[in-house]
Amino acid sequence: MAQLAGQPVVILPEGTQRYVGRDAQRLNILAARIVAETIRTTLGPKGMDKMLVDSLGDIVITNDGATILDEMDIQHPAAKMMVEVAKTQDKEAGDGTTTAVVIAGELLRKAEELLDQNIHPSIVIKGYALAAEKAQQILDEIARSVDVEDKEILKKAAVTSITGKAAEEEREYLAEIAVEAVKQVAEKVGERYKVDLDNIKFEKKEGASVRETQLIKGVVIDKEVVHPGMPKRVENAKIALINEALEVKETETDAEIRITSPEQLQAFLEQEEKMLREMVEKIKEVGANVVFVQKGIDDLAQHYLAKYGILAVRRVKKSDMEKLAKATGAKIVTNVRDLTSEDLGEAELVEQRKVAGENMIFVEGCKNPKAVTILIRGGTEHVVDEVERALEDAVKVVKDIVEDGKIVAAGGAPEIELAIRLDEYAKEVGGKEQLAIEAFAEALKVIPRTLAENAGLDPVETLVKVIAAHKEKGASVGVDVFEGEPADMLERGVIAPVRVTKQAIKSASEAAIMILRIDDVIAASKLEKDKGGEGGGNDFGSDLD
DSSP states (O other): OEEETTEEEOOSOTTOEEEETHHHHHHHHHHHHHHHHHHHTTOSTTOOOEEEEOTTOOEEEEOOHHHHHHHSOOOOHHHHHHHHHHHHHHHHTSSOHHHHHHHHHHHHHHHHHHHHTTOOHHHHHHHHHHHHHHHHHHHHHHOEEOOTTOHHHHHHHHHHHHTTSTTGGGHHHHHHHHHHHHHHHOEEETTEEEOOGGGEEEEEEESSOGGGOEEESSEEESOOOSOTTSOSEEEEEEEEEEOSOBSOOOOSSOOOOOOOSHHHHHHHHHHHHHHHHHHHHHHHHTTOSEEEESSOBOHHHHHHHHHTTOEEEOSOOHHHHHHHHHHHOOOEESOGGGOOGGGOEEEEEEEEEEETTEEEEEEEOOSSOSOEEEEEEESSHHHHHHHHHHHHHHHHHHHHHHHHOEEEEOTTHHHHHHHHHHHHHHHHHOTTHHHHHHHHHHHHTHHHHHHHHHTTSOHHHHHHHHHHHHHHHOTTEEEETTTTEEEEHHHHTOEEEHHHHHHHHHHHHHHHHHHHHOOEEEEOOOOOSSTTOOOOOOOTTGGGO
């Protein structure tokens, strides 16, 4: 509302809440920091887990940053931006979601201290942008090139990623699976490798130990054989993939057929039967002994398939059909009449097995499968879900290294190196921006400090020791949370793809800068809760819980 010649001018509807200037910044920074503080305790190998219960009573137990933020029902718009940071990090790098959010929260905390000293947000933003750019250059300098064929390096990165998650006891075994899976689906394009993670399928079944998780060089489908008379096991399978129903087609147009005698009806039924039999005979003729159909299979067609000893599965998902094509080398055919022997794929074995009381179809022993399946096992549903999250992160980390061929030490080492070098860079820049760059450098120390804190160590003492050792021994010295002492992370095999750290700093700095740019929050009033009209504005203060 504004005054014009003594007359009030109403611009916004009644009940709208508005925060301007420092109030808006303070509230936004507070909301974002609360989100960062919430997941800070999950960081590192000694991080704790969160139990999230939704309105239906379903429970998720995890310490995966992206999953926690995704499950939380966050209302505040600035806090939602932190969720976006985690999602972007997960999409682009696959790991380091908690790191990205914790850095973003600390950048905002440091920015608030500068704002309290009456430094204009524009100067803080400029300093942060310069520091983020310089950090990317420094990371490129300290990153080490590795041979992507070196299985040991890939395995160490996968182990580092799994450490600290619920599946930690079996990390060596699971890391082996992750590396094998990525190497199997990696395709060479020119000089570099490309990995499409859609070609790695995760199937979950509870009821066994995590150790029974296995990599199948082929595809596992959560379906069963359609007819009891069909074989349940076919060796040296010739596989046909059909994207149409093995049923009598209905006409496109509405038509009515008048039948006046039993002979005509009999001829009609015989014609239907003949069409279905021809379809099945065509499949048999080209030499297929296994058929996967994306749509339905008529009962009569099932009978003929069983009679010819052909294993058939119906209503297979489109994504599974594509994976089967990649794994077996078969072509997906839209019309049975067009099926030829060249369209068939091959596998050593197609078998129906019972897993956790349910039938599943295993397609194994494909020659050079470009699609694989990881069958995840675990004692309970929550364990299986957490193993899946750990394996997904491990697979993405291995993919990053295979594609980029570059690693950095983990355990807080790159963040300490960045903090030391950005401090020097701040002096070169000078001016008020120097304060912002120094604040950025200081904020990065939150990672080694939190790692120490979560391991029950004294954060200040540990950080002082690690920084001193880092300056003396080099860029790969970080926090060994098991010993509580500084250690060379590369020697310990604690490594991460450079992409994870680069993306974490990029996402965190961009989110912090975006929140700092906001100096006015205008929130529409909520809808009336009931006819009594107790609506009230969008109470940002209380929406943080």
